[in-house]
Amino acid sequence: MSVLVVGMSHRSAPIDVLERASMDTDDGVKLSHRVLESPYITESVVISTCNRVEVYVEAEKFHGAIEELSRLFAEHAGLTREELVHHLYVHYDDAAVAHLFSVAAGMDSMILGESQILGQVRQSLQSAQAESTVGTALNVLFQQALRIGKRGHAETGIDRLAPSVVTAALDAAGTPDDRTRFLVAGAGTMANLAVRTLIDRGVAPHRIMVANRTYQRAYELVAAFGVSAVRWESLDVELSVADVLISCTGATGVVFDAERVSAAAQGRPMTLVDLALPRDIAPATADLPGVRLVDLEVLAERAEHTDVAADVQAVRQIVDGEVQSFLAAKAAGRVTPTVVALRSMATEIVAAETARLESRLGDLEDQQLAEIRTALRRVSDKLLHAPTVRVQQLIDGPAGLTYADALADLFALDPATVDAVSSVGEGS
Numbered sequence: 001m002s003v004l005v006v007g008m009s010h011r012s013a014p015i016d017v018l019e020r021a022s023m024d025t026d027d028g029v030k031l032s033h034r035v036l037e038s039p040y041i042t043e044s045v046v047i048s049t050c051n052r053v054e055v056y057v058e059a060e061k062f063h064g065a066i067e068e069l070s071r072l073f074a075e076h077a078g079l080t081r082e083e084l085v086h087h088l089y090v091h092y093d094d095a096a097v098a099h100l101f102s103v104a105a106g107m108d109s110m111i112l113g114e115s116q117i118l119g120q121v122r123q124s125l126q127s128a129q130a131e132s133t134v135g136t137a138l139n140v141l142f143q144q145a146l147r148i149g150k151r152g153h154a155e156t157g158i159d160r161l162a163p164s165v166v167t168a169a170l171d172a173a174g175t176p177d178d179r180t181r182f183l184v185a186g187a188g189t190m191a192n193l194a195v196r197t198l199i200d201r202g203v204a205p206h207r208i209m210v211a212n213r214t215y216q217r218a219y220e221l222v223a224a225f226g227v228s229a230v231r232w233e234s235l236d237v238e239l240s241v242a243d244v245l246i247s248c249t250g251a252t253g254v255v256f257d258a259e260r261v262s263a264a265a266q267g268r269p270m271t272l273v274d275l276a277l278p279r280d281i282a283p284a285t286a287d288l289p290g291v292r293l294v295d296l297e298v299l300a301e302r303a304e305h306t307d308v309a310a311d312v313q314a315v316r317q318i319v320d321g322e323v324q325s326f327l328a329a330k331a332a333g334r335v336t337p338t339v340v341a342l343r344s345m346a347t348e349i350v351a352a353e354t355a356r357l358e359s360r361l362g363d364l365e366d367q368q369l370a371e372i373r374t375a376l377r378r379v380s381d382k383l384l385h386a387p388t389v390r391v392q393q394l395i396d397g398p399a400g401l402t403y404a405d406a407l408a409d410l411f412a413l414d415p416a417t418v419d420a421v422s423s424v425g426e427g428s
Contacts, residue, residue, distance in 0.1 A: 003096040003141060004062065006069040006088055007047075007054030010110050010300055013087035019278035020077040021084075023048040024250060025127065027076070031055065032133040034072055040064035043135040045128040045142060047103070049120045050165060050190075050277045051110045051296060056100065058137045062092060098323045100141065104149035105315050106158060110300050111168040112312065113158030116193070118149040141326075148322045156314040165275060165299065166193045172294045172302060173244060173271045176203060183242035185235065185255065187212035187221055190248035190275050195225050209242070211235045213249075239264040246273045247280035258284040265291055346380040 008021060023031065028046040035044040035057060043058035055073075059065035070088060074081045091099040099108070104121050106113040125142040128134035134142075152158055176182075182198060184191050187210060198208055205226040211234070212218035218229040230238050239245060239261075249255055261272065261281075267289050274281040274295040286293035354373050358364070364372075 002059060002062070002093040003056065003137065004059045004065050004069075004093075005054055005056045005091045005096045005099055006066065006073065007052060008073075008087050008089065009052035009054075009108065010296065011108070012089050015277075015279070015295075015297055017077070017079075017084075017087050018051065018053070020079065021053045021073065022277045023053060023076070028124070029127060029131055031072060031076065032128060032131060035069065036133055038065065038068040040068065043138045044133045045124055045138050047121060047124045049117065050275060051300075052103075052108075054103075056096070056138060056141075058135065066090060094323070094327055097141065097326055098319070100145045101148050101319045101323055101326075104145035105152040105319055106149070107152075107312070107315055107319065110296065111165055113153070113315070114165060114168070115153055116165060118146065118153075121149065122146055144322070144326055148319060151322075152315045152318050155318065156311045158311040158315050165296075166190065166197050168299055168302070169246075169273045169275060169294055170194075170197060170201070172298060173273050173292075176244065178204070180207065180243045181241060182208045182244045182246065183238050184208065184210045184221075184227075185212070185245065185247040185280065186249040186276070187214070187217035188248065188250055191246075192221065192224075194246050194248065194275070195221055195227055199225055199227075209238050211238060236260070236264060240266075242270070244271045244273065245281075246275065248275040249280050250276065251280060252278060254282045255280040256285065257282045258288060261285045261291060262288050265289075342384060346384055350376045350380050 008018065010018065013021070023046065028048050032044045032046045032055075035041055035055060040061040041057045041059050045056045047054045047056070053073075055069055057065060057069070070081055070085060073088065074084045077084060102108050104118060106115065106117055109117055121142065125134065125139070125146070129139070180203070182203065184194055191210065191212075195208060195210065199205060206228065208225075208227040209230050210218045210221045210227055211230045211232055213232045215229065215231050221227055222229045239256075240263075242264075245256070247256060256272070261270070262285075264270070265288060269290045270292070272281050272285055272291060272293045274293065277296065279295060281293060281295065283293070283295070285291055350373070353376060354369075357372060358369060
């Protein structure tokens with residue numbers, strides 16, 4: 001059994017492909033369950049953010065799992081496997097562990113060091129736990145990833161650029177004055193974060209309007225932050241007086257096309273911030289007079305010109321060290337059952353031989369029998385000492401597992417016995 005991740009991000013696919021592959025919470029839950037229908041997969045966790053979609057699985061067969069995951073990805077995106085496959089990346093076993101740790105630490109984000117990804121990884125794990133699609137292996141892996149992400153932010157300055165995509169987008173949009181009017185379209189997690197960030201930056205609540213298709217969701221932000229809520233039917237009226245539009249609706253298609261924005265702007269300056277995937281604002285709006293568009297592509301381009309070399313190196317050292325520690329512990333966990341099973345087999349042999357001698361030599365005194373038992377145990381312990389010490393010395397590398405497999409084969413250990421020891425260890 002090994003960890004496998006198949007996914008795509010802003011690094012591997014253009015925004016239009018990411019749009020098609022993006023998933024909301026319900027889509028992620030459905031995919032996570034469908035993945036488990038494969039005979040090659042026993043656990044699954046789906047991570048879907050504004051710039052990545054990834055499926056982590058515990059797989060019995062590498063190629064079989066790859067085939068199934070790529071098929072499900074293509075089916076969801078409405079693309080053929082041939083169209084999609086060159087945008088996907090695959091990480092297996094050690095590389096999958098390293099990738100998740102880097103993701104949680106913000107090292108694979110569009111905005112280096114963004115802290116929002118930690119919450120998204122946590123939500124993905126919690127969703128998998130609620131749906132019972134995650135087991136011991138991925139649960140331990142994700143918990144460790146979350147701890148590493150926190151450590152990276154606590155011990156370095158990697159998040160000094162932007163704690164989230166929202167912050168980076170507002171940085172790109174420019175500094176507002178005390179007359180700037182904001183319209184936030186949407187009322188989900190991203191909209192909540194946008195409103196909170198604006199207020200933290202000193203924007204007066206009465207200058208922030210929130211519109212959502214479900215008015216009650218928008219009104220919840222009114223109660224939380226003191227902003228104003230408007231009904232979706234009044235969206236165009238509010239757009240016509242807004243200076244900055246922040247859109248994150250979760251819609252499946254474009255909400256603000258060029259014609260709609262042109263009618264609202266009428267040539268005056270307006271900044272559009274699109275935080276949605278699929279995108280809410282048509283790219284053609286950037287060509288309108290006075291209109292400036294800040295979307296995920298703009299943020300990706302800005303991120304490429306940021307210099308945080310020292311912080312990046314510091315986080316990489318943390319991630320590399322944690323990867324090695326995790327893999328060593330995992331290897332030890334896989335080797336230990338073989339050693340325990342080997343010693344258990346030896347104990348059973350000694351007990352059987354002692355019982356046979358007692359039945360054949362019934363006139364022996366108790367002290368003599370005790371000495372025989374002790375001698376047999378010493379012989380057993382000395383014979384097993386070198387191979388068991390050697391396997392413990394080798395657990396830090398792949399040779400440790402190979403050697404453990406060799407021990408199990410040479411001593412004809414019952415696989416069920418080894419598995420039983422593993423199960424006891426996992427349950428502790």
